[in-house]
Structure formats: C-alpha cells, structure tokens
Amino acid sequence: METITKLKPILRKFMDVRSRSEEICQPLEIEDYVLQPIVDVSPPKWHLGHTTWFFETFILVPNFPSYEVFDPQYNFVFNSYYETIGARVIRTDRGNLSRPSVSDVYRYRKYVDGKMAEFLNSHHMTHSIIPLIELGLNHEQQHQELLMTDIKYILGHNPLFPAYKKDRKKETKTSDEKRMLHFSEGIYEIGFEGPGFCFDNEMGKHKVYLNDFAISNHLVTNGEYLEFMEAGGYSDFRYWHADGWNWVKENSIKSPLYWHKIDGRWMHYTLGGLQEVDADEELCHISFYEASAYAAWKGMRLPTEQEWEAASSCFSWGKRWEWTNSAYLPYPGFKKEPGAVGEYNGKFMINQMVLRGASVATPPGHSRFTYRNFFQPELKWQFTGIRLAKQKM
Numbered sequence: 001m002e003t004i005t006k007l008k009p010i011l012r013k014f015m016d017v018r019s020r021s022e023e024i025c026q027p028l029e030i031e032d033y034v035l036q037p038i039v040d041v042s043p044p045k046w047h048l049g050h051t052t053w054f055f056e057t058f059i060l061v062p063n064f065p066s067y068e069v070f071d072p073q074y075n076f077v078f079n080s081y082y083e084t085i086g087a088r089v090i091r092t093d094r095g096n097l098s099r100p101s102v103s104d105v106y107r108y109r110k111y112v113d114g115k116m117a118e119f120l121n122s123h124h125m126t127h128s129i130i131p132l133i134e135l136g137l138n139h140e141q142q143h144q145e146l147l148m149t150d151i152k153y154i155l156g157h158n159p160l161f162p163a164y165k166k167d168r169k170k171e172t173k174t175s176d177e178k179r180m181l182h183f184s185e186g187i188y189e190i191g192f193e194g195p196g197f198c199f200d201n202e203m204g205k206h207k208v209y210l211n212d213f214a215i216s217n218h219l220v221t222n223g224e225y226l227e228f229m230e231a232g233g234y235s236d237f238r239y240w241h242a243d244g245w246n247w248v249k250e251n252s253i254k255s256p257l258y259w260h261k262i263d264g265r266w267m268h269y270t271l272g273g274l275q276e277v278d279a280d281e282e283l284c285h286i287s288f289y290e291a292s293a294y295a296a297w298k299g300m301r302l303p304t305e306q307e308w309e310a311a312s313s314c315f316s317w318g319k320r321w322e323w324t325n326s327a328y329l330p331y332p333g334f335k336k337e338p339g340a341v342g343e344y345n346g347k348f349m350i351n352q353m354v355l356r357g358a359s360v361a362t363p364p365g366h367s368r369f370t371y372r373n374f375f376q377p378e379l380k381w382q383f384t385g386i387r388l389a390k391q392k393m
C-alpha cells in the first residue's frame with residue numbers, strides 16, 4: 001500500500017473532500033439522518049448517497065470498465081434532477097425512505113471511495129477526466145454546505161432545540177468601521193478567468209457598464225434589522241414587492257428564520273442551541289423579499305451581482321451569502337455542456353435570485369469572488385444576509 005504522503009494530489013483532494021462530508025454528520029443521531037421537514041431540506045442520508053452517486057454515475061460507470069454499480073436501484077433514489085439519467089424518486093419523498101439505511105449509505109460511500117482510488121491510480125484515469133472529478137468534488141462541497149443548512153433546519157425545528165455541537169464557538173464580529181464605498185461609473189470586467197476550477201455559470205469573462213454606485217463595507221446586523229421589525233416593517237406594504245407582500249401575509253412572516261420571542265426577549269436557534277439574539281452580530285436567515293424590503297425601508301437597495309463583484313476586493317465577505325438584486329440569468333456567451341452535466345446549472349436560470357460571497361457553512365476555499373449561488377426569493381434557510389447599496393448622488 002502507498003503511504004499517504006505518496007498519494008496523487010487528486011486522490012488526496014478526493015479523500016479530503018469525501019471525509020469532510022462524513023465529519024459534518026458525526027454529531028448526528030441515526031434518526032437525524034432521515035427527516036425531510038420541508039421540500040427544500042434533504043435528509044442528511046440522502047446528501048451522503050447523492051454525492052456518492054455523482055461519482056459513480058459520471059466518473060466510474062463511463063470511464064472504469066471493470067466497475068460494477070453498488071446497487072442498480074440506487075440510481076432511482078439518488079438521482080437528484082438529471083433527466084438525461086432517467087427516472088428518480090420525487091423530491092418531496094426523499095424523507096420517506098427508511099431504506100437504503102444509514103449503514104447501507106456508509107457502505108456505499110466506502111465502496112465507491114475504494115473504486116475511485118483504484119480508478120485514479122489506473123491507466124484509465126486520463127487528463128481529460130480531471131475537470132469531471134473537479135466538478136464531482138465541488139459538487140460534494142456544495143452539498144456539504146447544504147448538509148449544514150439542512151441539519152440546522154432539522155434540529156432547529158425540533159421543539160427540544162437540540163444543539164448540533166454544544167461547545168460551538170460564537171462567531172466573531174466584524175470590527176471594521178461601517179461606511180459606504182464609492183465606485184465611479186465605467187466599464188468593469190465580470191466573470192471567471194482561470195486558472196483553477198469554476199462552475200459553468202461563472203463563464204465567460206465579459207464587460208459591463210456600471211453607473212456610479214456606493215456599496216456598504218459591512219453586512220446588516222441583527223440590531224439594525226430589529227429596528228426595521230420594531231418600526232413595523234413587516235406590516236407596511238410600501239417596502240415590499242407584490243410577491244413578497246403576499247408571501248409575508250400568507251405565511252404570517254414576522255422575523256428571520258429561527259427567531260423566537262420568549263418572555264419578551266428575542267432568542268434564536270443556532271448550531272450551539274437556543275441563544276439570545278446578539279444585536280451586533282450579522283443578521284442571518286432572511287429571504288430575498290425581506291432583504292429587499294429592509295433596503296427599501298432604509299431608502300437604499302441591494303447591489304446587483306455585477307456591482308458586488310466589481311467592489312468585492314474592497315470589503316470582507318464570507319460569513320453570509322448576500323442576496324443581490326440580480327435575477328439568475330446566463331452570462332453572454334454561456335454554453336451548456338453536452339450531456340447530463342449540462343443540466344447542472346443552466347436549466348435553473350429562471351425565477352431565482354443570485355447570491356454572492358460565501359457563508360459560515362461554505363467549505364474553506366470553495367467559493368471565490370466570481371461564484372454565483374442562486375435560490376428562489378422566498379427561501380431563508382440558507383445562511384443569508386444583507387449588504388446595502390445605493391446610487392451615488
């Protein structure tokens with residue numbers, strides 16, 4: 001057997017990413033692995049299986065002739081949305097599966113990891129396959145973030161508010177002095193330019209014209225958002241989009257997700273358990289509708305994704321995904337890859353908003369300033385926050 005130090009870099013990276021997903025699940029009890037409390041939350045067990053299925057389906061089956069699939073039925077359970085790959089369990093039913101069991105899924109991971117190691121050391125592993133492996137690894141990292149988000153939702157909607165990790169340390173607060181950063185109108189370059197990995201939705205690099213704008217160097221805090229709540233922000237239609245206003249009324253929305261008023265004090269569920277809301281901490285878990293309404297109440301707006309990208313080297317980011325005022329659309333010259341991986345991003349470029357940055361749940365090194373995350377405007381279970389912008393007068 002080779003020693004760890006002699007592993008190929010790609011195999012080392014593979015093992016690091018794969019083991020991280022399992023580490024995230026370490027604090028869970030078996031029962032936590034199976035729940036799907038809302039359609040957007042997938043059971044942790046499903047994330048572990050689906051990311052494994054991705055390597056099996058897109059790397060091993062097409063490229064490793066001796067490979068035998070672990071279980072031919074798994075394709076139906078762990079295919080997320082690839083029409084090219086065929087029929088699958090409907091998304092709302094992911095939480096109704098007691099089988100494959102958690103231990104089956106861990107055995108599946110071990111089997112595929114072993115075969116991937118064999119494959120990466122074999123002559124079947126060629127240079128042209130590297131981008132697909134990078135995609136598989138970045139895909140698993142995206143699911144690591146989703147795992148954290150979904151675990152928080154599962155535990156945070158249990159009436160006992162169990163902590164994910166009791167000794168979880170509190171987030172550090174930003175100490176930068178708050179101010180608006182001013183940018184002059186002109187041509188800016190947007191999009192990814194190598195080297196390294198990026199998703200297809202970040203390509204290709206292109207020019208945009210931006211008018212003068214100002215963007216905040218900090219994120220909105222809980223205390224600032226509380227002022228909006230106490231000023232009646234949730235009951236004044238003037239700040240809301242029509243869709244947002246309907247959503248507030250239909251769902252009786254009154255606060256960010258995980259907030260509870262207990263004995264007259266605002267508490268919120270955190271991965272360390274229920275805690276008092278800290279006024280100085282960056283606000284988290286709000287929808288695009290809320291972000292947008294808050295900005296309107298302030299007499300400002302959200303930045304566009306192009307403004308955000310152009311300004312991003314001048315502020316710190318990475319603790320909250322930041323809602324932008326940009327619809328998730330293809331960049332000029334966007335091309336879908338042929339085959340199933342062409343379904344990865346492109347077909348979702350409708351009815352979603354772009355988020356920029358990264359969050360406390362993002363694996364280190366996974367994001368970059370050109371990264372485009374995207375969700376529907378009413379979703380608030382991701383670690384989302386608000387950065388304000390305005391036109392320079």
Ligand code: AVJ
Binds near residue numbers: 139143146344373
């Ligand atoms: C980029 C986070 C919106 O959640 O579907 C996972 C990530 N893509 N598997 C999503 C993703 C394929 C994607 N988001």
Ligand code: FE
Binds near residue numbers: 080139143
């Ligand atoms: Fe996926």
